Amino acid sequence: NTAPCGDAPLVPYVQTVHDRAQIEMARGCTRGCRFCMAGMIYRPVREKSISCLQSLAGKVLAATGYEELSPVSLSAGDYAGINDFIRLLITRYRDDRVAISLPSVRVATLTQDMIQEIKRVRKTGFTIAPEAGSPRLRRVINKGIDEQEILETAARVFDAGWKLLKLYFMIGLPTETSHDIHAIIDLCRTIADRHRGKQLNVSISTFVPKPHTPFQWEAQEHPDTIHEKQRLLKRRLHHGMVQVKYHDRFVSLLEGVFSRGDRRLGSVLQEAHRRGAGFEAWSEYFNYSLWCDAFAACGIDFMSYLRERDPDKLLPWSHIRCGVTLDFLKCEREKALREEPTPDCRQGVCNECGVCTQLGLTPEIAATHQQPYLVQQVHHTSENHSVWIRLHYSKTGTARFLSHLELSRALARAMRRAGLPLQYSQGFHPLPRIVLYNAVPVGIECLGEVCDVELRQPVAPHAVSAALHAQLPPGIAIEAVSELTKERQPPPENAHRYRICPAPGCEPSWMDRTTLEQRVADFYRMPTFPITFVRNGITYTADLKKIVLHLTCRDPYTLEFDIACTGSKTPKVAVIASRIMKRDEHELRIVKLPVPPSDTSSLRSTA
Ligand code: SF4
Structure with a gap:
């Protein structure tokens, strides 16, 4: 509860990816997925209390004015008081129409209110992450979700009105066989067959062994083998309402190299950057051959980084401690091979991963209440005072x-x-x-x-x-x-009036009174003022004499004019101003002015 948490973040003007208020509900996740680095290095679980979150939500919304609030954490659906807290938020912010962007709540706990709330915010679809297709492989990775639960979740989601379900899987996991790949196909087909007409998006990523996890010693599968599996999945699944997406195998290869890399890779990064690498996560910028050349220039056999590591040897990250002991990771690896589960320690049984003793911490679970929380209720009335x-x-x-x-x-x-x-x-x-x-x-x-x-x-x-x-x-x-006080009417439609003067920082000597008067005189003397301009990639011609009205020199540095009409086939005002002034657009400051209601001369002129 005392951990610092920003309650007045910057609010960007442009629409960003996560354009909403976020509050951190908890740190750490002890579900124990054996491939997950975050689940190991952020232990133990420390949940904020509901009253702390309630106060945080109030502060962040008041400071930002956001219309959407997202409570987040590594595994938000596991937050002990999730149902109480979400219900509280929905009640408190209903009148202010703050949408609550819900995390991956376990479907069994969803109430009708919560389903409505998720649907209001989530426009894209509902996500389930089985990670592996077969129950055996899910036991290996300690993903405690059985097939029946997945099928019931899918049914409940579609019954609740969603039309799109996203399923996340990994391929190349330790001990994986062709049976596990076919299990992905069977599971997806079962869901698709049971819910005909509904969209299923299947996302396939490649397993990349990560440091500080029980799988840190495992080999990463060769890109060619991954490619074969991707093609098989695509061929067998991609039809009708089932879409299959997978990650570029060469991007995953680089992730694998750098995830378990050593200090020699610093020079490769420098070399690749020198050769033009950047924005590698954008497929249109990713250039695999550039990276191959960079590795070659540094004399590094990068495929060797994908090899299996010896558990008894030092690893490049052995000097970094996150609290989880090496013995625990080795033990978890052996349990994975025996397909044995490790329960979540938040349920009370310590699995002795070592974090709590080494860092002097204990798991902190938020208390749940039987009594409803007090929230500031707004009294509804049927009378309309708007x-x-x-x-x-x-x-x-x-x-x-x-x-x-x-x-x-x-x-x-x-x-x-x-x-x-x-x-x-x-x-x-x-x-x-x-x-x-x-x-x-x-x-x-x-x-x-x-x-x-x-x-x-x-x-x-x-x-x-x-x-x-x-x-x-x-x-x-x-x-x-x-x-x-009377019925709302739009303001009168006058012409658009603009004032042009030198842009701040631009040398204004070209805009003295004589020059301006010359420009105005030139404009009126010419019978037509034809220009060509480009809008949306199309070249148009226009006669400014039919568009510009009342061109006037106001003072030594100011010109004013009205534009009678605007539209996709008329030039932009900056283009008009620059052509009349014979200057670049960036040299001009353009201000749109209000036209007094009594001044309808512009409209009359265009009539
Ligand atoms: S030491 Fe025990 S209680 Fe603490 S995070 Fe590890 S397993 Fe959980």
Whole structure:
């Protein structure tokens, strides 16, 4: 409970892979899967208490405004109070529509509430990781899950409404035979046959022996043998609703080399980088022959790193201690060969792995409660007090690089941080009812843009303004807030007005009054102003005389104009400005201006 845990992480503007709040429920996993390094080196299990997690969840959501919360740990489904905690989160954050991204909860413990919650957040599918196809091999790796449990889980998942089930397997495990490979095929086919019309994605990875595990001495299978097994699985499984994916065998080969490598590999890394290696996990960048050349240049036979190791000899990582004793790892290896299980020590029986005595720790399991936890309940009422408010906002400085989607997400999260009682849409994936009327192009600043927001209950405009002011990111500011007392109408559709001036840091001497007036005069003197431009890879031509209205020189460094129409076949405003000014786009600062409601001359001009 006292371990430091960030409760105010950075909130990125761009959508990242894990774009949600995360709280760490526990460290360590003692299930004892014999291939898993994390399960060995992070022992023992130390779970935070539910009240500690409850407080952490409140802090992280208040600080970030995230709309999704994910409790995480190595084996989140094993957290002792998982059901209590998830139920508590669902109840507490229902009105704020915080989606709870649930970890791999054991299906037998799923309640209807939890199933609904998982479906609300997980859009992709449900995952089961049997790791091996046959019960025998699952005993070898100490993956305590039997076939009946897998089949029942699959049935329950599909009955609950999922249409996609993902199954994870490893090939090349110690003692594996062709029978074990065929067992993967049989298991997948049984599930596919029982649930026709449902999608099954089978992911096959290659076993890579890892240091500090009972399998650290095992040989890694040759890439050619792995390839044969991959092809067999693909041939026998890949049809209709079953998709098979597997890892590149040469990437797994390199993982194996570096996982159990020694200090000589440092020079290989340097050599490969010198030859252009980088982003190797992206298949389009991975170049196996480059690595072969790098190993050859360093005089290293890399295939030798895949060999079986002698348990009585020192290993390159023998000087690193994680607490688990060598005797325990050897004992586990022998039990693997005898297909004997080792129970999870969280259930009370110590398996004497050595961690607790060496590091002076003990497993810490969260207490579960019979009584429901006290949560702050919001009193529901059938009366509708919702109101719409209208915000006028600006986006300036570096905030101009936010896309429309990023801006709308940043505004919504700021509103959540500010504690505004946002109203949400109905349906399975409720969204805050926020309407941004104009999509201002990336790189363009704007003033006086309009955004309407529906609140569950009235909040005084000055209070909205003050609360938001404290939460908005730099460059985004609220200029005015008003309550829409009549029926909500979109703001009047005027032309788009832009101000052009020299970009900060650019030498503005080219933009003196004489030059600007010359540009304006040139524009009006020409009967047409044809330009060619490219949008989405297609070249178009356009006459700026039909698009640009009211080109005016405002002061020595400022030009203003209106654009009558926008669309995918009209040039971007930055292109228009650069052609009129005869300067590069990066030399110009472009600001979109509000057009006063009374000024409809632009529309009249285009009519
Ligand atoms: S020493 Fe015992 S209780 Fe502690 S992690 Fe190892 S097996 Fe579990």
